[in-house]
Amino acid sequence: MNEYNCFRDRDLVDALAQRIRQRISRKWVIMEMCGGQTNAIARFRLEDLLPQDLELVHGPGCPVCVTPQTIIDQAIELAQEPDVIFASFGDMVRVPGVNDSLLSVRSKGADVRIVYSPLDAVRLAKENPDKQIVFFAIGFETTLPVYALALKNAIHANLNNFSLLTSLVTVPAAVASLMEDPENRVQGLLAAGHVCAVTGLEEYEKLAHCYHLPICVTGFEPADILWGIYNCVDQLEKGENSVRNNYSRIVNPQGNIKALEACNLYFEPIDQEWRGMGIISQSGLKIRKEYEHYDAFVRYKITQKRSCYTEICLAGDIMKGKIQPTDCPLFGQKCTPDQPLGASMVSSEGACAAYYKYKRNENKAMSITL
Amino acid sequence: MKTKQCPLPYNPKDLIQLAHGGGGKLTHELISTMFYPAFSNPILNEQHDGAIFDCKEGRMAYTTDSFVVDPIFFNGGDIGDLAVNGTVNDLTCCGATPLFLTAAFIIEEGFPMSDLQRIVESMKKASQKAGVAIVTGDTKVVDKGKCDKIFINTSGIGIIDPNIHIHSDRIEEGDSIIISGKIGQHGICILSTRESLGFETDVASDTASLNHMIQSLSESVPIHFMRDPTRGGLSSTLNEIADSASVRIELDEESLPIGESVLSACELLGLDPLYIANEGLMLIFVPKKHAEKTVELLKQFPEGKDACIIGKVTAKNTDGAVLLNTLYGGQRIIEMLRGEQLPRIC
Numbered sequence: 001m002n003e004y005n006c007f008r009d010r011d012l013v014d015a016l017a018q019r020i021r022q023r024i025s026r027k028w029v030i031m032e033m034c035g036g037q038t039n040a041i042a043r044f045r046l047e048d049l050l051p052q053d054l055e056l057v058h059g060p061g062c063p064v065c066v067t068p069q070t071i072i073d074q075a076i077e078l079a080q081e082p083d084v085i086f087a088s089f090g091d092m093v094r095v096p097g098v099n100d101s102l103l104s105v106r107s108k109g110a111d112v113r114i115v116y117s118p119l120d121a122v123r124l125a126k127e128n129p130d131k132q133i134v135f136f137a138i139g140f141e142t143t144l145p146v147y148a149l150a151l152k153n154a155i156h157a158n159l160n161n162f163s164l165l166t167s168l169v170t171v172p173a174a175v176a177s178l179m180e181d182p183e184n185r186v187q188g189l190l191a192a193g194h195v196c197a198v199t200g201l202e203e204y205e206k207l208a209h210c211y212h213l214p215i216c217v218t219g220f221e222p223a224d225i226l227w228g229i230y231n232c233v234d235q236l237e238k239g240e241n242s243v244r245n246n247y248s249r250i251v252n253p254q255g256n257i258k259a260l261e262a263c264n265l266y267f268e269p270i271d272q273e274w275r276g277m278g279i280i281s282q283s284g285l286k287i288r289k290e291y292e293h294y295d296a297f298v299r300y301k302i303t304q305k306r307s308c309y310t311e312i313c314l315a316g317d318i319m320k321g322k323i324q325p326t327d328c329p330l331f332g333q334k335c336t337p338d339q340p341l342g343a344s345m346v347s348s349e350g351a352c353a354a355y356y357k358y359k360r361n362e363n364k365a366m367s368i369t370l
Numbered sequence: 371m372k373t374k375q376c377p378l379p380y381n382p383k384d385l386i387q388l389a390h391g392g393g394g395k396l397t398h399e400l401i402s403t404m405f406y407p408a409f410s411n412p413i414l415n416e417q418h419d420g421a422i423f424d425c426k427e428g429r430m431a432y433t434t435d436s437f438v439v440d441p442i443f444f445n446g447g448d449i450g451d452l453a454v455n456g457t458v459n460d461l462t463c464c465g466a467t468p469l470f471l472t473a474a475f476i477i478e479e480g481f482p483m484s485d486l487q488r489i490v491e492s493m494k495k496a497s498q499k500a501g502v503a504i505v506t507g508d509t510k511v512v513d514k515g516k517c518d519k520i521f522i523n524t525s526g527i528g529i530i531d532p533n534i535h536i537h538s539d540r541i542e543e544g545d546s547i548i549i550s551g552k553i554g555q556h557g558i559c560i561l562s563t564r565e566s567l568g569f570e571t572d573v574a575s576d577t578a579s580l581n582h583m584i585q586s587l588s589e590s591v592p593i594h595f596m597r598d599p600t601r602g603g604l605s606s607t608l609n610e611i612a613d614s615a616s617v618r619i620e621l622d623e624e625s626l627p628i629g630e631s632v633l634s635a636c637e638l639l640g641l642d643p644l645y646i647a648n649e650g651l652m653l654i655f656v657p658k659k660h661a662e663k664t665v666e667l668l669k670q671f672p673e674g675k676d677a678c679i680i681g682k683v684t685a686k687n688t689d690g691a692v693l694l695n696t697l698y699g700g701q702r703i704i705e706m707l708r709g710e711q712l713p714r715i716c
Contacts, residue, residue, distance in 0.1 A: 031616075222697075
């Protein structure tokens with residue numbers, strides 16, 4: 001049995017779901033932080049297996065979703081510079097700015113390349129010395145080490161034609177901001193295993209203690225998520241507020257020390273805007289001054305502006321766990337993956353997009369079953 | 371000390387030139403030394419402007435498809451056999467016995483002659499295997515940079531047996547849905563060869579002509595409908611069928627045949643195998659009582675060795691919908707592919 005089948009095993013999943021049903025005695029609201037968790041829950045219909053007393057709300061952990069629209073517009077502008085090759089992860093290129101997306105300017109002649117790793121962008125810089133390569137460096141702590149590695153390689157190769165347009169966010173500051181919201185409903189948190197594999201658990205211990213918040217670190221397979229939910233419910237029922245590492249096959253409590261050292265070498269914390277949620281203090285990262293030569297904001301003298309766009313949908317409330325995607329009146333009507341109006345619909349990892357893909361027409365599916 | 375050497379002389383015959391598509395001497399040379407010998411058959415050998423052949427009474431099927439795959443050579447095939455198999459399979463879906471193909475080439479100036487020879491050879495083998503004749507064709511050469519290496523269009527004509535009626539209207543409630551092999555092989559094979567993705571896999575394209583297998587099946591089983599789930603994958607094809615036939619389709623997640631390498635690659639790249647392209651698969655709708663026999667018959671052919679039942683038609687005269695019964699007893703909607711599946715950040 002391969003790893004996927006092992007952690008998707010029906011008997012194991014059923015047994016875990018039963019343990020959750022047996023353990024719960026009252027209503028609880030648990031937030032899964034990461035879009036990967038949200039998608040797995042929707043894709044495998046895990047909510048169907050859970051007791052009604054348990055409400056899962058979907059956090060702001062989709063890096064594409066929370067990238068501010070102003071930066072997307074700046075990326076689109078930069079991509080249209082004649083000497084620029086603009087490299088990006090695949091799911092960023094579709095996200096609409098005000099008038100265009102990276103994909104639409106590509107069809108108008110901009111040199112936009114979809115790559116799988118920032119290291120591919122470094123390679124592009126080596127292969128195209130007469131071009132400027134800008135990589136759209138977005139994401140959480142998970143992706144940060146590979147940006148650090150890309151910078152290290154670029155410095156080692158003495159490249160003068162490589163830079164990062166950054167929109168980097170960190171989880172703990174966002175969790176703190178959610179917990180301090182007077183309307184917060186979240187009582188327990190499923191932390192994203194891949195982020196914790198880099199950062200370790202120290203910051204999460206502080207959050208758990210400070211906000212009386214039980215936190216369980218989970219993986220992304222059905223059994224991983226249910227095991228995390230069980231442990232979260234167990235803590236809630238016992239009144240505990242600790243961090244349980246339920247993804248110990250990947251997550252070391254100390255994190256990846258080498259990766260963290262590399263990240264600290266090249267990046268420093270800043271106040272960061274999150275699409276749909278506004279500016280959160282010390283929740284982002286920028287390239288340190290000593291390496292600003294590789295910072296596209298500095299190289300192209302781009303001023304970071306706060307988004308002036310107001311989102312007409314309720315994405316912010318959805319990502320803060322206040323409401324469910326289907327509570328938004330625009331969901332599936334005016335706001336769809338083809339024409340997203342807010343943060344959590346712009347990427348397939350977003351909660352609204354996951355609901356649209358897997359749970360839209362739920363009534364239709366139910367009536368069909370009946 | 372190094373001795374001075376003359377560089378190898380530039381041999382224009384090694385590369386396709388604009389004049390190879392110009393209709394003059396080089397075009398004539400190319401056709402007579404490469405295409406005629408490879409595709410030789412009585413109709414082509416007439417060297418007419420078009421193919422002239424007798425036709426019988428009854429219904430015929432006629433289809434066309436263009437092939438622009440990149441890379442042109444990949445594990446399990448190349449653009450040549452893809453171009454033959456794709457059109458043969460489209461005719462097969464219509465319930466036709468494929469007879470004749472046309473082949474039109476648009477080639478970029480500077481394309482290696484040896485690569486063209488390799489492609490033509492594989493078209494020859496694929497057409498021989500499928501039992502079809504390439505009866506006429508065309509060659510154009512465009513300036514370097516005006517097309518990506520080589521594009522091929524093939525059209526095909528086939529004859530339909532009077533007893534065979536393949537139409538989405540014939541799909542009935544209760545019909546079983548059978549897939550002739552593992553899904554996602556072609557798409558993952560092509561993705562893995564894109565160097566920017568930097569991963570290696572042993573997955574080979576499933577490109578194959580399915581006409582002999584389907585012909586044999588149709589002699590024993592009343593096929594209601596079939597279609598090859600190529601671009602957009604299984605999900606998109608099933609949604610098209612559900613829409614056009616106004617039927618509700620239910621798939622069982624547990625029974626979907628997905629190879630381990632394809633599954634791993636999809637998990638790694640954040641792709642859904644249900645949306646990955648196939649090139650040698652057939653989706654077949656048959657009455658439930660013939661389902662087991664259909665699988666048994668398909669398994670007798672190498673292209674059908676992994677055939678299995680993946681779902682059923684649960685309602686007719688309704689809004690078209692495709693639903694997936696998940697591993698854990700839930701049910702979710704399967705949508706048509708939106709845009710291209712793009713690799714994700716996480």
